[in-house]
Amino acid sequence: MAKEIPYKIYLSENELPNQWMNLRAFMKNKPAPLINPQTLQPMTQDELSQIFCDELARQELDDSTEYIDIPKEVRDFYKMYRPAPLVRAYCLEKTLGTPAHIYYKFEGNNTSGSHKLNSAVAQAYYAKQQGLKGVTTETGAGQWGTALSMASAYFGLDCKVFMVKCSYEQKPFRREVMRTYGASVTPSPSLTTAVGRKILQEFPNTSGSLGCAISEAVETAASLDGYRYALGSVLNQVLLHQSIIGLETKTALDQYGVKVDIVIGCAGGGSNLGGLIAPFMAEKLQGKADYRIIAVEPASCPTLTRGKYAYDYCDTGKVCPLSKMYTLGSGFIPAPTHAGGLRYHGMTSTLSQLYDDKLMEARTVKQTEVFAAAEYFARIEGILPAPESAHAIKAALDEAELCKQTGEKKTIVFGLTGTGYFDMMSYEKFHDNKMTDYEPSEEELSKGFAGLPTL
Amino acid sequence: MAKEIPYKIYLSENELPNQWMNLRAFMKNKPAPLINPQTLQPMTQDELSQIFCDELARQELDDSTEYIDIPKEVRDFYKMYRPAPLVRAYCLEKTLGTPAHIYYKFEGNNTSGSHKLNSAVAQAYYAKQQGLKGVTTETGAGQWGTALSMASAYFGLDCKVFMVKCSYEQKPFRREVMRTYGASVTPSPSLTTAVGRKILQEFPNTSGSLGCAISEAVETAASLDGYRYALGSVLNQVLLHQSIIGLETKTALDQYGVKVDIVIGCAGGGSNLGGLIAPFMAEKLQGKADYRIIAVEPASCPTLTRGKYAYDYCDTGKVCPLSKMYTLGSGFIPAPTHAGGLRYHGMTSTLSQLYDDKLMEARTVKQTEVFAAAEYFARIEGILPAPESAHAIKAALDEAELCKQTGEKKTIVFGLTGTGYFDMMSYEKFHDNKMTDYEPSEEELSKGFAGLPTL
DSSP: OOOOOOSEEOOEEEEEEEEOOGGGGGGGSSSOOBBBBTTTTBBHHHHTTSSOOHHHHHHHOSSSSSSSEEEEEHHHTTTOOOOOOOOOHHHHHHHHTTTTTEEEEOOOOTTTTTHHHHHHHHHHHHHHHHHHHHEEEEEEESHHHHHHHHHHHHOOOOEEEEEEHHHHHHHHHHHHHHHHHHHHEEEEEESSHHHOOOOOOOOOOOOOOOHHHHHHHHHHHHHHEEEOOOSSSSSHHHHHHHHHHHHHHHHHHHHHTTTOOOEEEEEESSSHHHHHHHHHHHHTTTTSSOEEEEEEEEEESSSHHHHHEEESSSSSSSOEEEEEEEEOTTTTTOOSSOOOOOOOSBHHHHHHHHHHHSSSSSEEEEEHHHHHHHHHHHHSSOOBBBBBHHHHHHHHHHHHHHHHHHHHHOOOEEEEEEOOOOOOHHHHHHHTTOOOOOOOOOHHHHHHHTTOOOO | OOOOOSEEEEOOGGGGGGGOGGGGGGGGOOOOOBBOTTOOOOOOOHHHTSSOHHHHHHHHHHHOOOOOEEOOHHHHHTTTTOOOOOEEEEHHHHHOOOSSSSEEOOOOOSSTTTHHHHHHHHHHHHHHHHSSSSSEEEEESSSSHHHHHHHHHHHEEEEEEEEEHHHHHHHHHHHHHHHHHOEEEEEOOOSSSHHHHHHHHHTTTOOOOHHHHHHHHHHHHHTTTTTOOSSSSSSSHHHHHHHHHHHHHHHHHHHOOOOOOEEEEESSSHHHHHHHHHHHHHHHHHOOOOEEEEEEEEESHHHHHOOOEEEEEESSSSOOOOEEEEETTOOOOOOOOOOOGGGBBBBHHHHHHHHHTTSSSEEEOHHHHHHHHHHHHHHSEEEEEESSHHHHHHHHHHHHHHHHHHHHOOEEEEEEOOTTTTTTHHHHHHHHTOOOOOOHHHHHHHHHTSSOOOO
16 A cells, blocks of 8 residues: 655655766766867866866766765765755645646755755865865855855855845845855956956946856956855756755655656756756666656746757856857846846756757746746745746646646656745735736847857 | 664654643643733633634633644644754754753744744634634734734635834835735834824834734724734743644654753743743653753843733733733833844743743843854854844853853753744844844833733
8 A cells, every 4th residue: 555645755864865866977968068168178177177176077077977975074964954855735736626746845944045055065065175265156046155155154164155236136135144154245247356347347237147147256266276166056066966856856756656757847057957857867868767857947038948059158258168058148148037046048068968859848937927826836835935946836837737637647746946035025026016027039039149159 | 772863853744743732731830810901800711702713712711621632724734844853953062062962943944934833823723713804913023924924825814914113124025925925014003003003102213012013913803803813922822832842842852762951942922932841841840850941031121030920911002911921011112122023021921930930940141142143053053043043042052061161961952943034134233243232221121110000
């Protein structure tokens, strides 16, 4: 007889994975390598080590090791907030009247408020182990900056955060959380870097972008002794660390004999989605099981759905390596949608390759329908979601509604990446009917594509 | 051999208590009854039912039933966020270098951000069961208002919240959380009630108080058909519902054979402390075990430590029943300290009686040392605490430090009632060295005492 499934499945601390899963190792068509914009050759480990700390440079290039040990110190930190609950959305299923079974992996039960902490602690640990003084980074919605601040405080590292200006202004309290953990926070673009000054000269009224903040953080790390840059998404190393989301999810579902049909996640740079789907996609790649895997992105920043698969700069300032990815062009500055974490012009190379190989789907959703889904979900399931996470909620609701129409009893799993505690100004706009939807025109997209490098 | 204690002890959903514990039933010296200010007689159930819904009026007066069943619907709601983790503060112990073992019961892993949801869901459930249209309430820090909004949304009730003006201004985003759950929020004192208009006439610049907001909420409920008032602290019914904190804590500790020496909680109206200590105090009252139990209150609102044990009004407007309690006088308006949830002039009658019977201790701590403790804790244990909760942290750190000096290996348990996500403006003041300490003078206290009723 099947075990009764609780509202929340918590693995025990002993069941916390000992290893991360390196999804690339399971792929026949590997993601294309990072390219050095000067030499136009694949980035070497030595070159990457000037940007990232050594072990992370190694992880970035390793596309063959299937599993990589999680250091004990990182695992100990994980135990402060993991394993994260896998929630059976009983209340939601009942209210929807759907035959579908809905689960969500909730990553918001930590002070950073999101899954970002999973990679932040790994990156801070390796930086400390290498004897560095500190790390620099960018943050969009603020979750990654908070996560890296927390991890840096724990390991005794300095942390300098460049925060996308529109988020900095929309989320004044985020800054104070980071300060509580001892970090310094600068709105981006800023006058503290050459690239920031250049962008401000060209676009004095810009609300900033992740691509621009990345450039400033990289430049700052390079100019300081004993500092390296840390990135919260897009990179292979980040997807590796985030695989803990998917590994815990799969273990929990397997314990209850649950067979999944659809896996859904929001996609900005791809860190959450890449982590959530890792063990599912690995099975799919090995022909062991089939899953529908759906990336959900904002209509205002439709990287997979309307972007080009090409080599592009990861940052606006063009100081980073080139990555082959679905992209809207590094010059594309998305509308100031409230899901700051999804305002990135590109998509991690692993997901880009998987999407290009038709191993996963992608769809866009509009901002106002995302907030409507978020509020609906909050009232039923209790948790007030981050706008980013609510993109996945919207798609899950749509799939559950389809099941209701067809009578199919599918099992849907989605990633609830974080809480919306620091997004209440966006919710206020939604409540006051002051929120608008935005989709870039073909002309705007063409402008972005025109900036793609010719290699 | 003793089982290894994990970082977080999670009970399974099956181990969620089926019954609340009614601490009063274990007390020889019962808390004094509520008094009707008109008749000067103990409040009857009929009289209380004009303020609260029927079942809650019954619970309010029941001081003999030791355990009361938790309705299935409430238990189902609890399963969305409970059992709450009992955390072993390994990192804190190590950093402090103390031989003490430190545990905290973390009640912040739900969107209301605090333990308040435990009683809110019970109160909303009984209101719905009685066929009411809605509830009114007050909120200080905003946690109770958020909790009641969430519970009301879940059960389909209207919810009207009067929010203490200084919190309303310090925490603009709290309002939006409540609105997300469909509640309406009014800053108190307001012009919408007679009592609010009277207070504003007398003190036009008042930053408000819980006592005043209570009066407004009670008046509003009485003036509307199908509405009752709901209160998040002070009442016996609230302590009853909050006993789930202590029951889960004790069950978890017993499973690992942990013997507790000291139990610590912050004390505003007493809801968290009364709930946390319930099973420990019950054993103490039965002579089965001994525990040191410590209430921690802000120096700016020293109800137990400097108050009088006397009958007093629960609210500034004197519309509520009289309660015998430690009080600073219902006219005492505490300085606008940032721990809004602890700005209450009185203390729940149960804790008042236990304190008067010397079954528990009380101490005050200053605001700046509370925030220093909060920041210290956040950097080590990850969780960014609410200022209210940080009062308990400060006392726990002090006790752990004492153990370090004496070499005693005591086991300390404290209540970490909530997160500080909505208190970042206070943290900002602390970071910018703009926070001051405040203790009422003897003269100010005398003024408050002069307003005590003579029965």
